[in-house]
Every structure is written in structure tokens, then in C-alpha cells.
Amino acid sequence: MSGPPLSARALGRATLARQLLLGRDDRSVPDAVAHLLGLNAQEPDLPYLALWSRLERVTITDVTRAIEDGTLVRSTLMRSTQHVMTAEDFTLVRPALAGLLRRVQRNTFGSRTRGIDLGELVRDARELLADGTVLTRPELGRRLAASRPGADPTALGWTVQYLLPVTHPAPSGTWRTRGATPFALPRGALPAEATADDVATLLRRYLAAFGPATVSDMRVWSGISGLREVVAGMRPDLRVLRDERGRELLDLPEAPLPDPDTPAPVRLLPAFDAFLLGHHDRTRVMSDDVRRQVCVGSGVAATVLVDGTVAATWDLVVGDGAATLTVSPFRRLSAAERDEVEAEAHRLLAFTDPGAEHDVRVVG
Known part of the structure; x- marks a missing residue:
């Protein structure tokens, strides 16, 4: 070694x-x-x-x-x-x-x-x-x-x-x-x-x-x-x-x-993303406590990476000309982290639903 x-x-x-x-x-x-x-x-x-x-x-x-x-x-x-x-x-x-x-x-x-x-x-x-x-x-x-x-x-x-x-x-x-x-x-x-x-x-x-x-x-x-x-x-x-x-x-x-210490940008990953599923020990990705909230039964939630690890889940609802993306953090986000999460969420909505009215909500 x-x-x-x-x-x-x-x-x-x-x-x-x-x-x-x-x-x-x-x-x-x-x-x-x-x-x-x-x-x-x-x-x-x-x-x-x-x-x-x-x-x-x-x-x-x-x-x-x-x-x-x-x-x-x-x-x-x-x-x-x-x-x-x-x-x-x-x-x-x-x-x-x-x-x-x-x-x-x-x-x-x-x-x-x-x-x-x-x-x-x-x-x-x-x-x-x-x-x-x-x-x-x-x-x-x-x-x-x-x-x-x-x-x-x-x-x-x-x-x-x-x-x-x-x-x-x-x-x-x-x-x-x-x-x-x-x-x-x-x-x-x-x-x-x-x-x-x-x-x-x-x-x-x-x-x-x-x-x-x-x-x-x-x-x-x-x-x-x-x-x-x-x-x-x-x-x-x-x-x-x-x-x-x-x-x-x-x-x-x-x-x-x-x-x-390499900076890691905020990323919104889809459900079942391989980054979360590629290892037996997933502590490089998320803590065991977070894992229990992300991996429930056979499901794996859509997640938000902040500073390289899972800090939140996200959900997208589309209908009636609107696209609403809700972020649910596992911990308190700093003001700078919250701003970066919101900016990345708006970029995602521009990709998924460019013609809809966009709404990003960070709860908690």
C-alpha cells in the first residue's frame, strides 16, 4: 500500500x-x-x-x-x-x-x-x-x-x-x-x-x-x-x-x-443516481444518518450535493404551466449555500421546463 x-x-x-x-x-x-x-x-x-x-x-x-x-x-x-x-x-x-x-x-x-x-x-x-x-x-x-x-x-x-x-x-x-x-x-x-x-x-x-x-x-x-x-x-x-x-x-x-479541499459545486442529482449507489460504504457520499433518509426501501431520492456530499433532497412538480422545485435540506444551509442551491435549481428548471413559470422553494 x-x-x-x-x-x-x-x-x-x-x-x-x-x-x-x-x-x-x-x-x-x-x-x-x-x-x-x-x-x-x-x-x-x-x-x-x-x-x-x-x-x-x-x-x-x-x-x-x-x-x-x-x-x-x-x-x-x-x-x-x-x-x-x-x-x-x-x-x-x-x-x-x-x-x-x-x-x-x-x-x-x-x-x-x-x-x-x-x-x-x-x-x-x-x-x-x-x-x-x-x-x-x-x-x-x-x-x-x-x-x-x-x-x-x-x-x-x-x-x-x-x-x-x-x-x-x-x-x-x-x-x-x-x-x-x-x-x-x-x-x-x-x-x-x-x-x-x-x-x-x-x-x-x-x-x-x-x-x-x-x-x-x-x-x-x-x-x-x-x-x-x-x-x-x-x-x-x-x-x-x-x-x-x-x-x-x-x-x-x-x-x-x-x-x-478542492471546491465542489452544488449539484442536483436525479433519483437513483450512480454517484450514490456505486459503493458498499457510501460515507464518501453521505453520512449513515442521511443515507437512511435518502435510501428508503427500494427507493433512492433525488438529492442535492453541497460541498460534495448529500445535504438535501429535491422534488419537481409540473402542471398548469408551472414548474415548482422544492428542496428539503437535512441541515441548516448557510446563506451562500442557499443562494447556490437556488441558482442551480433555476438552471435545472430552465433545462426541464423552459416554457413554464418557475418556482424554487427551499424549505426549512
Whole structure:
């Protein structure tokens, strides 16, 4: 191990830099998504908001165009949740997550698909989606159930989502567009499983976007088991650090480690933002007390970063020609912090609802 222990603040500054949150970046939408190794997309607006918080110049049209032309694809990926990722990275990441998604299917729908040949089910689904056919999950489930008397169409549709690499093409996943999830096959063939070299490549990409990190952090972010063997083979090419509790942190040798006192601007992050979910120990991002208020059940609130850590949540209500953004702090904000939060909130409203009347409220 080299150098002094890294404090939570130092780790936070490192991750902020790699997440493009210490200053807005000038790269393109696809390049930013590739660097970040995907964006959470459980709701259609989330990738747009995540990119707005990180890029100097980005419009809703820029993101939508990348989804519509297939540069970005939406699928079930890390932590078995919806993400937007470049089509190129999808071919790397999805096979590495095959084992995780099989476990999710078995734990969630195993009893409801008992007696069904899942290999045959996947082959039939692939045939139904051949030649560019797009079917919603309910439609696909019903067609598969038609030749399987007594089968649960809902369980079949979800099982395919976990076991077959499918994407959810536009207009699904575009700005403020909701509805039944469409299924399509990706444009290129994907390997059924990832090799150890593929997983090592994925972990290096993770460290570039989230490091320094422990093996437990990597596992929590990805959901991939058996990482210690892969990491053992990577060690000669990694920098080994430690935190103040003596835990081993792995990193890329050339990755930035900013001074802990580097100024961190206010940022409004969307719900489920990867900055909050990329580590097992999240104290570099928020205190345990704040985490309990932000991460409730399966939900993760939209948050406000002040001086690099979570200081508030925010909520946006749009209707009747008005857009109201309410910020709820976890602590008293100084006058300067409050001004910066309000200014950033107004900039966000100019992005999301340029034609509406804007109202920003900081409560408490």
C-alpha cells in the first residue's frame, strides 16, 4: 500500500472528479455515458437529468437522438435495474451480468416458472423477436404462454427480460415517455458469458468512474460474484491504497486523486443516481444518518450535493404551466449555500421546463 490513508472527504473528491461532478465536462452525450459506464434509467427522465448535472452543453434533444438512433440502449443491467448504456458497452456488460440476472429470475419467478424449460422459452422468445420485431413485455408473455397451457404470461415476460439480452427501444425511455416496456433484440450478437478478461476490463472501467474502491464496492455496484479471483489477476496493474479504517482500496495508477479541499459545486442529482449507489460504504457520499433518509426501501431520492456530499433532497412538480422545485435540506444551509442551491435549481428548471413559470422553494 502506498501513501497516507484516504479520508472519506478525499475519497469523495476522487469520485466526484471521476463522475464529472467537480466541474461540468464538455464531452458528448455518448462519450459521457461511456465514461460513466451507464446511467440509471428506472424512470425515463433520469439519464437526462444525470447528464445535465455533468455536462457543459447538453439538451433533451441530444439525449433523445442518441437513444433513437441506437447509440444508447436501455436494458436490465447493474443491480438488475434499468440502465442506459452505449451499444458498444452493452456487449461487454450484459454477458458479465448473466449470472446475476439468472439468480434474480430464479429468486423472483422460479416458483412461477417451475416445470417450464427455460432454455426453450428463451429460444422461442428469440424467434418471436427475430427480424427486428418489437413486442411489449405483456405481448411477448401472452404469445409464449399460448403454447404453454397454464403458464403465467407475466412470469414468462419477466423471465425473458432477465434471461435474454433484450433492449427497450425508443420511444420507451425517452423524455417524459411512459408506457408498456417494448422488447427488441440487440443489433449485434452477444457472447452468452463473459470471460475473466472481460470482467477485468469491466472492473477497470468501474474504477475509472467510481474509484478508489474495495472489492465489496465493486460487488455492490455490479452484483457480480466471485470477483476476488479476477481482482487477484489484476493486482500487478493496480494502485493499492487504504482508507482511514485500514481497508484496502484498489485504483488505476493514472486515475485522479484531487486535493480533499478542492471546491465542489452544488449539484442536483436525479433519483437513483450512480454517484450514490456505486459503493458498499457510501460515507464518501453521505453520512449513515442521511443515507437512511435518502435510501428508503427500494427507493433512492433525488438529492442535492453541497460541498460534495448529500445535504438535501429535491422534488419537481409540473402542471398548469408551472414548474415548482422544492428542496428539503437535512441541515441548516448557510446563506451562500442557499443562494447556490437556488441558482442551480433555476438552471435545472430552465433545462426541464423552459416554457413554464418557475418556482424554487427551499424549505426549512
